[in-house]
Amino acid sequence: MKSWLSHSLLALAGACALSSSAQTRLQTNPHLAADGRSNQFARAPYVQLATPTSMVVVWRAEGAMTPLIHFGRSVANLDRVLGSTSMVTRVALGTNKVALAKLAETDPDLLRLPRLHSAPAGLYQYEAHLLGLLPNTRYYYAIYDGEHRLTEPDVSYFFVTQPVRGQSKPARIWVVGDSGTGRETEYTVHSAMANYVLKDRHPIDFYIHVGDMAYLRGRDVEFQSRFFEAYEPTLRNTVCWPAMGNHEGGTSKGTNGIGPYFDAYVLPTRAEAGGLASGTEAYYSFDYGRIHLICLDSHDLDRKPTGIMARWLKMDLERTKADWVIAYFHHPPYTKGTHNSDREKQLIEMRTHMMPILESGGVDLVLTGHSHIYERSMLMDGAYATPTVAEGVIYDDREGDPKKDGPYRKSAGITPNSGAIQIVAGHGGTTLGRKGTMPVMRKIVVEHGSCLIDISGDTLHGTMINKFGEVRDEFGLVKRGKVRQQRLINPWQPAPWKPSKYAGDDAFSGEPPEDFLTAIPKFSEWTYMAGRDVAGLRWTELDFPALGWNKGQAPFGYEYKEARTVLADMRNHYQRVYMLHEFEVEQADYIAEVGLMINYDDAFIAYLNGKEVVRKGVGKGAGKDAQQIKSHDATKYSYYPLKDFEKYLRTGKNVLAIEGHNAAIDSHDFLIDPYLIIED
Amino acid sequence: MTPVALSLRCALVLACFSAPSLLAHDSPEHVVELLSARIRERGKTAELLWQRATEQRALNHLAAAAADLREAISLQPAFIVAQADLGRVEFQLGDTPRALQTLTRAISDAGAAAPGLLHLARAEIRNAAGDFKGALADVEKAVEAGLPPDPDWYLLRSQIQLRLGRSLEAAAGLKEGLDRTGCAVLEADWIDALLDSRQAEPALTRIEAQLAETRCRSSWLIRRARARLLLGKATQARGDLHAAISEINGRLSPAHPDVSLLVDRGVAHALLGDLPTAQRELDAVRKAGGERQSTWRLEALLGSSKPGGPVP
Numbered sequence: 001m002k003s004w005l006s007h008s009l010l011a012l013a014g015a016c017a018l019s020s021s022a023q024t025r026l027q028t029n030p031h032l033a034a035d036g037r038s039n040q041f042a043r044a045p046y047v048q049l050a051t052p053t054s055m056v057v058v059w060r061a062e063g064a065m066t067p068l069i070h071f072g073r074s075v076a077n078l079d080r081v082l083g084s085t086s087m088v089t090r091v092a093l094g095t096n097k098v099a100l101a102k103l104a105e106t107d108p109d110l111l112r113l114p115r116l117h118s119a120p121a122g123l124y125q126y127e128a129h130l131l132g133l134l135p136n137t138r139y140y141y142a143i144y145d146g147e148h149r150l151t152e153p154d155v156s157y158f159f160v161t162q163p164v165r166g167q168s169k170p171a172r173i174w175v176v177g178d179s180g181t182g183r184e185t186e187y188t189v190h191s192a193m194a195n196y197v198l199k200d201r202h203p204i205d206f207y208i209h210v211g212d213m214a215y216l217r218g219r220d221v222e223f224q225s226r227f228f229e230a231y232e233p234t235l236r237n238t239v240c241w242p243a244m245g246n247h248e249g250g251t252s253k254g255t256n257g258i259g260p261y262f263d264a265y266v267l268p269t270r271a272e273a274g275g276l277a278s279g280t281e282a283y284y285s286f287d288y289g290r291i292h293l294i295c296l297d298s299h300d301l302d303r304k305p306t307g308i309m310a311r312w313l314k315m316d317l318e319r320t321k322a323d324w325v326i327a328y329f330h331h332p333p334y335t336k337g338t339h340n341s342d343r344e345k346q347l348i349e350m351r352t353h354m355m356p357i358l359e360s361g362g363v364d365l366v367l368t369g370h371s372h373i374y375e376r377s378m379l380m381d382g383a384y385a386t387p388t389v390a391e392g393v394i395y396d397d398r399e400g401d402p403k404k405d406g407p408y409r410k411s412a413g414i415t416p417n418s419g420a421i422q423i424v425a426g427h428g429g430t431t432l433g434r435k436g437t438m439p440v441m442r443k444i445v446v447e448h449g450s451c452l453i454d455i456s457g458d459t460l461h462g463t464m465i466n467k468f469g470e471v472r473d474e475f476g477l478v479k480r481g482k483v484r485q486q487r488l489i490n491p492w493q494p495a496p497w498k499p500s501k502y503a504g505d506d507a508f509s510g511e512p513p514e515d516f517l518t519a520i521p522k523f524s525e526w527t528y529m530a531g532r533d534v535a536g537l538r539w540t541e542l543d544f545p546a547l548g549w550n551k552g553q554a555p556f557g558y559e560y561k562e563a564r565t566v567l568a569d570m571r572n573h574y575q576r577v578y579m580l581h582e583f584e585v586e587q588a589d590y591i592a593e594v595g596l597m598i599n600y601d602d603a604f605i606a607y608l609n610g611k612e613v614v615r616k617g618v619g620k621g622a623g624k625d626a627q628q629i630k631s632h633d634a635t636k637y638s639y640y641p642l643k644d645f646e647k648y649l650r651t652g653k654n655v656l657a658i659e660g661h662n663a664a665i666d667s668h669d670f671l672i673d674p675y676l677i678i679e680d
Numbered sequence: 681m682t683p684v685a686l687s688l689r690c691a692l693v694l695a696c697f698s699a700p701s702l703l704a705h706d707s708p709e710h711v712v713e714l715l716s717a718r719i720r721e722r723g724k725t726a727e728l729l730w731q732r733a734t735e736q737r738a739l740n741h742l743a744a745a746a747a748d749l750r751e752a753i754s755l756q757p758a759f760i761v762a763q764a765d766l767g768r769v770e771f772q773l774g775d776t777p778r779a780l781q782t783l784t785r786a787i788s789d790a791g792a793a794a795p796g797l798l799h800l801a802r803a804e805i806r807n808a809a810g811d812f813k814g815a816l817a818d819v820e821k822a823v824e825a826g827l828p829p830d831p832d833w834y835l836l837r838s839q840i841q842l843r844l845g846r847s848l849e850a851a852a853g854l855k856e857g858l859d860r861t862g863c864a865v866l867e868a869d870w871i872d873a874l875l876d877s878r879q880a881e882p883a884l885t886r887i888e889a890q891l892a893e894t895r896c897r898s899s900w901l902i903r904r905a906r907a908r909l910l911l912g913k914a915t916q917a918r919g920d921l922h923a924a925i926s927e928i929n930g931r932l933s934p935a936h937p938d939v940s941l942l943v944d945r946g947v948a949h950a951l952l953g954d955l956p957t958a959q960r961e962l963d964a965v966r967k968a969g970g971e972r973q974s975t976w977r978l979e980a981l982l983g984s985s986k987p988g989g990p991v992p
């Protein structure tokens with residue numbers, strides 16, 4: 001296989017801008033080189049689609065390889081080997097029609113491989129389906145390219161197969177949502193969980209992500225930098241079972257199962273892991289021992305009871321014989337966090353259409369995200385009205401904390417409409433917020449964190465851990481004997497909360513990515529024009545002939561001691577400065593985000609290759625026509641992601657243009673101190 | 681992951697490029713505000729208007745969504761996704777003629793290469809409006825245009841075929857869909873279509889297999905009763921129907937009944953010949969907002985006396 005693939009890569013090299021630029025990108029990326037991760041991988045190995053007798057290991061490489069996976073029950077004896085003939089290979093060939101036509105002539109076999117939707121050209125994804133495994137057994141693995149071992153000899157490259165279906169086995173499930181920012185908080189929430197389970201000596205068995213794992217649009221590069229890199233140590237040995245969020249929905253479509261989300265995951269369509277065949281990866285179910293788990297697509301599929309997803313859900317619930325039923329999806333039926341389930345269609349429909357089916361099917365726990373908050377309900381049933389009220393839908397209004405007032409109780413087995421607990425876990429990393437009080441909630445916490453769900457026999461225990469590793473909520477649910485539920489007419493109600501205007505500006509806009517490269521460093525030399533206005537916007541475009549412009553080192557300004565190009569004549573003479581700086585990008589489709597770090601006084605507009613990408617403090621207009629300039633003091637750097645950068649950023653040369661404005665001609669100070677960063 | 685045809689991939693790449701360029705994450709109201717600000721700053725573009733319409737739809741502000749979509753299409757007449765969305769929004773607004781007009785114009789403008797997406801949108805609306813022949817023609821055209829094997833359109837096509845009395849074709853199409861996707865809903869509908877086309881024995885084999893596997897048996901007991909009625913085993917059928925009703929009674933929440941269970945119970949009563957009770961179930965389903973798509977078989981039974989209909 002290697003020979004023809006290598007040959008094909010050579011054919012592709014010109015069109016796909018692979019080879020040297022990609023190599024340089026890797027070599028110059030300090031994150032990939034320094035932190036001990038295997039930099040041979042474009043996407044480090046991760047495990048998927050666990051069953052009692054099989055596992056899928058997925059990884060990506062830049063260019064073709066001779067893929068081999070060695071695996072076995074002892075780290076010192078990886079005695080089984082799987083080669084490319086037993087793997088699914090997907091490839092990203094780009095969209096260059098000329099290159100593809102040439103490839104069709106020279107190497108038609110390459111064109112026959114399944115494609116990655118929108119990954120950077122030249123990437124190969126290998127999916128190794130390891131079959132014939134023993135249930136509930138730990139296996140170690142190593143990835144090779146021919147003779148060359150790519151994964152370091154490390155005991156963390158392992159997986160544990162699922163227990164036999166129907167056999168009880170304690171399970172610990174990690175639940176996180178709305179985390180895919182690539183910012184520090186995502187990492188701290190993850191490490192808080194990892195430290196907690198380490199201290200507890202009880203690792204997680206699998207992981208549920210309730211959506212929004214790759215902001216802002218679920219692009220392939222966003223998946224890489226904001227999901228796979230953030231969770232890599234966990235993903236290499238623990239299966240993540242995902243639900244698609246609205247942000248993944250920006251590029252992936254549940255209606256046809258195509259997009260980066262569907263490239264990233266290998267999910268059951270034919271009940272490979274138990275449950276009932278859905279025929280699609282957009283929604284699915286699986287079993288873990290005596291726990292039945294159901295994932296729904298709340299984003300872009302028909303949510304009506306007559307729709308195929310609802311009909312599948314009903315059939316799936318009717319079939320399961322598990323002890324526990326857990327459902328998860330992105331849009332919460334009950335929330336007053338950053339979203340309001342009394343007003344938004346997807347949330348209302350999940351409540352009015354899906355919850356009756358789930359509850360008549362005996363669901364115990366519903367896990368969602370979307371709303372950036374932690375909300376955990378009382379034991380409830382039948383709350384389908386809009387607006388949601390607590391009266392008559394709560395069975396047990398206590399805290400349900402096993403260490404305080406004792407766990408909630410239900411009858412053993414699956415009993416219809418016997419009460420479920422709702423958890424909104426949209427607090428995994430992005431900007432938090434709250435709009436009000438959802439009356440069915442027992443615990444509302446506006447802190448970043450994630451949840452652990454422990455199930456052992458007839459007992460479920462839930463724990464919310466914040467990003468500092470502190471336990472912020474605990475509840476229990478015991479299913480034992482026969483419990484007669486009674487609806488409470490006047491249940492306990494959470495204290496009202498005074499709604500405020502939206503909590504944040506742009507999500508995580510004030511926080512730069514965790515890992516970034518600097519495209520235009522601090523204190524760079526810029527080309528600038530001061531004392532004279534520039535007509536139109538031609539000056540913001542690439543290759544503008546800046547004749548008569550000056551060169552100067554940032555920061556630009558006066559009265560600020562940090563100014564290195566001092567505009568001593570600006571006060572009382574002119575109000576604007578125009579600045580240009582070119583920068584190179586080796587492969588634009590690898591870039592997840594481009595952002596401006598800037599300390600400014602009073603206002604500015606930034607352009608990327610002639611297109612406006614950030615505007616702060618300028619009400620309307622630009623250049624000499626700018627109006628409504630707001631006063632702003634330069635006290636610290638602020639971070640602004642460049643809007644729609646992916647439309648304007650080019651492979652090769654680019655130009656960033658900034659026009660800095662003073663609020664008044666006699667303003668006593670002025671500063672523009674920018675640098676540009678890139679997340680790849 | 682399901683590999684799909686290259687042509688479809690290309691179509692999807694196109695669709696995804698024109699998909700909403702989502703703004704910073706907050707509530708749809710906030711995103712609408714941000715998009716409105718952006719439109720004020722940069723002027724109206726088809727994509728920005730379409731993005732705002734998408735958020736308006738999430739808020740159920742359908743009139744505002746329709747207005748944005750119309751403007752988006754006026755700026756970019758070949759904006760296929762916006763055209764399909766506009767047709768659906770107009771239908772949701774209750775303006776079926778206008779929805780059909782929108783989609784028909786879009787299909788006509790696209791000429792022979794009209795994407796399956798538009799035909800499928802029109803098929804859904806024609807089906808809901810009762811124009812089954814037109815709907816079927818649209819699904820067929822959408823399939824010709826290269827739809828991947830998706831359970832959704834197999835289901836839609838079979839539902840239309842059944843409404844047209846073409847149960848043999850429906851059964852064949854559903855079997856093909858089942859083989860290609862494995863979808864359990866297609867299997868259930870395939871078995872129903874076998875029963876509709878009076879193929880009781882192959883249906884019964886499948887039904888017995890399902891009954892052995894499933895925890896809640898009512899829907900399969902009703903199917904077995906239908907098969908047994910076709911085979912002349914009325915007593916056994918009656919036993920199945922009583923067992924189904926008993927199970928449904930235990931599952932139904934009196935305050936908030938699952939509509940699909942009410943439909944099943946109505947069908948069971950109808951098959952038992954208790955038409956007044958079946959009619960009451962149908963009324964309850966309608967009161968609870970049950971769609972015609974879920975009730976047509978019950979409605980048909982209420983007006984039927986053929987074998988496979990009520991137990992004699």
